[in-house]
Structures are given as C-alpha cells and as structure tokens.
Amino acid sequence: MERRGRQQKDALKIHLLNFDRTHGIHYDPRMQLTLYTDYSLRALLYIGRTPDRLVTISEIADFYGVSRNHMVKVIHHLGSIGYLTTIRGKAGGVRLARPAGEIRISEVVQATEPHMDLQECFNPHTNTCPLTGDCRLKGVLYQARAAFMGVLAGQTLADLLPPSLEP
Amino acid sequence: MERRGRQQKDALKIHLLNFDRTHGIHYDPRMQLTLYTDYSLRALLYIGRTPDRLVTISEIADFYGVSRNHMVKVIHHLGSIGYLTTIRGKAGGVRLARPAGEIRISEVVQATEPHMDLQECFNPHTNTCPLTGDCRLKGVLYQARAAFMGVLAGQTLADLLPPSLEP
DNA sequence: CATAAGATGCATTTACAATATATGTTATGG
DNA sequence: CCATAACATATATTGTAAATGCATCTTATG
Numbered sequence: 216m217e218r219r220g221r222q223q224k225d226a227l228k229i230h231l232l233n234f235d236r237t238h239g240i241h242y243d244p245r246m247q248l249t250l251y252t253d254y255s256l257r258a259l260l261y262i263g264r265t266p267d268r269l270v271t272i273s274e275i276a277d278f279y280g281v282s283r284n285h286m287v288k289v290i291h292h293l294g295s296i297g298y299l300t301t302i303r304g305k306a307g308g309v310r311l312a313r314p315a316g317e318i319r320i321s322e323v324v325q326a327t328e329p330h331m332d333l334q335e336c337f338n339p340h341t342n343t344c345p346l347t348g349d350c351r352l353k354g355v356l357y358q359a360r361a362a363f364m365g366v367l368a369g370q371t372l373a374d375l376l377p378p379s380l381e382p
Numbered sequence: 383m384e385r386r387g388r389q390q391k392d393a394l395k396i397h398l399l400n401f402d403r404t405h406g407i408h409y410d411p412r413m414q415l416t417l418y419t420d421y422s423l424r425a426l427l428y429i430g431r432t433p434d435r436l437v438t439i440s441e442i443a444d445f446y447g448v449s450r451n452h453m454v455k456v457i458h459h460l461g462s463i464g465y466l467t468t469i470r471g472k473a474g475g476v477r478l479a480r481p482a483g484e485i486r487i488s489e490v491v492q493a494t495e496p497h498m499d500l501q502e503c504f505n506p507h508t509n510t511c512p513l514t515g516d517c518r519l520k521g522v523l524y525q526a527r528a529a530f531m532g533v534l535a536g537q538t539l540a541d542l543l544p545p546s547l548e549p
Numbered sequence: 550c551a552t553a554a555g556a557t558g559c560a561t562t563t564a565c566a567a568t569a570t571a572t573g574t575t576a577t578g579g
Numbered sequence: 580c581c582a583t584a585a586c587a588t589a590t591a592t593t594g595t596a597a598a599t600g601c602a603t604c605t606t607a608t609g
Contacts, residue, residue, distance in 0.1 A: 247499055247500050248500050251566085253501050253502060256501075257511065257513070260517065260519065273585090282567075284567090284570085288587095290586080291588085301585095302575095302585085303585060303587080304574090304584075304585055305575090305576060305577040305578070305583060305584045306577060307586060308585075308586090320519075320522065331414065332414055334415055334420050335420060343447060344424065344446065345446065346424070346427060350427065350542070351543075352487075355534065355537050355542065356534075359531075360530065362533050363527065365526075366529050367522065375522065377516060416597075417597075417598070418597085418598090438553090449598075449599055449600080451598090452598070455556095455557090458557085461555090468554095468556090470553095470556080470605070470606045470607060471552095471606045472551095472552060472554060472608045472609070473607080473608060473609080474554040474606080475555085476555085
C-alpha cells in the first residue's frame, strides 16, 4: 500500500480497461517486478554494502522504511536458497553466504519472481488461445524475455555495489 | 478470472510472501503483460490474418473465447491510436489501418502497457529508496528492459502472421 | 426504420500483493 | 539459568486494481 498507494491517491485514476478518452490517463503497469523481488534485491544490496558485520532484519527494514514483516520473509527465503547465512539468537543477524561476485542477479530474480509467463500461452496448462502452435508471437516474447534475463545474467551483486567496496 | 482463475483453483495456493516451506510452492508472477496487452496483440493477429474483409468484435471475442466487453475496449483503443479503422453501423467492423509490416510490436506493447517501471525507483515521483543515486541496479534494469523492447522492436505484425499471408 | 454494428460510462467482482498479528525457536550474555 | 534479542513460521486481514458485467448511446445500412 505504501509504495503504490501514494501514487494512486494523488493521481486521477482511470483504469486502462475502463479507459476514458475525456481524461485519457493511463497508469498502472504490469511489467514490473514484485515488491518481493524489489525487497530481495535491496536486502542483498544492503547486506553486500555492510560486509564487515552481521546486520539485523530490523536494521534493513528501518533503513528502507519498509514493512519488517515483509523483510522477515524475504530474508528467510534468501537464506533458505543459499544466498544468506542467518544466525538466530541474541547477537544474531544475517550476512552473505557467498561472495558478492558469485550472486548473479538473474538468478536472484528467477528465485524470487517465481515464473515469468508474459502471456497466457506461456503456460501450456492454462493456455486457451486457439492460435497456439500457429502463432509466432510466443517465440518472439521468449526471445525478448531471454534478452532481458541475459542482461541480468551478466551482472553479479558485486557489480552493483559501490566501487569502494570492490576488492 | 477466466485466465488465471482456473490455474489458481487447481493449484495449491500459497503466496510467495506467505511462503510455506512445508509446501514450497511458488506461483503467480508479475513479470507479465496485462491481459489487456494480450488481447490487443491477439486482436491484431486475428485481424491481420483476415485481411480480405471486415471482422466484428464479437467474432474476435468468440474466437478467443474471451469477454466481449474487454475486446470492445481493446478494439476501441487500438482504433483511437491509429492501428485499426473501425466502421460503425450495420455491416460495420474493423480492419487494419496500416499495413501489417508497419505495425511494430514494441509500439503496440508500449501503447497498451502504459509504463513499465520494473521497480519503485523507476518512478522518481514515488520512489523512496535511500540508495537511489548510489545504486547501480536501476541502470542494469534499464538495460534489461531496453534489451527486451529491442527484440520486440525488430518485429512487426507481418512477421508474426503465418507465412502464407506474406505478400 | 429496425437492426446490427461500434462507443461509452459506470458498477461489480475477484485475485492477490501487501500487511498485520501471533506464536514458536534459538542462542547468548549477564 | 533465564531473560532477552534475534530469526522462523503460520494464519488472518486489507486494499487495490485487473478483469468483468451491464446498460445505454451513437451510427449506418439494407
């Protein structure tokens, strides 16, 4: 609510599907990463920028001014898939479980953005489009998605940290 | 509801943010185009495949088995931005307003997918991330998005039609 | 002029991202 | 050894907007 709420309260809101040519305002995208992925990347950035000590979830959430509950789940997930070492108990906290140079951004996005079916036809289980099989659009969208992920595959967390933190 | 509804009723549903490691099921993406864009592209495909006559909105909606209401708005919008010629009245219908080879897929997506802010920091008006300005992630995501759109920019509607329809 | 087509606005539903709450588990430091 | 501070986990609630439905208007033709 926080993030999009402000935007939506300020703006005249006419949904695209309920498009009103007298106002002609378009808003609200879908080609976006979830806030969950956003927070995952931000958490890694923060932790990567603080390599000398453990950081707590509260610290990260406070820094970004976001819900601690969200961050708890983000951190837990990143820990469970091997990006973070989490240490319970008093004086606990989290740190990177691998060198920043080995954390590939495309992999983080894939791990946090469960699937990236751009269109209905990407999921054969739910697809209903009768053109499937005789339609070249899907292939093109696949290529586009591959190009997108290809850029992210060329970057690691280390590449995204400030130069001063480079080894 | 139709499209995602089926998928969601069949599957065990545990939201990623409410991730449950005992089940461990991830679902529900966000890196996807809106159904609105989906329908826009499908409508263009159908109309492009029927170059010899006018087609009606009902015909398109029936073909794909989707809401006619949706399709009405999609067609109207595509008409208002110059992709379609719409003809009212009895014996009316729609046809392409330009040759299929001049309808660039990237432009259709941009016209129907209003903005594509992958992350909060893409919109300076609502951004709250304190790293902005000292964070290299945004630039990388920009590059990735550009790569995505670049692939779509290399394709026109004509490229997506069956070979038999090529001039 | 009845009818079949698109145009338009508004109301409703539903999904789910986001958030909140509650409680459990672990480990340390005094 | 236990109070406390940290992460772990499950469930419930909320808010937004995508998706859909419905009603009516406008246009043109056979």
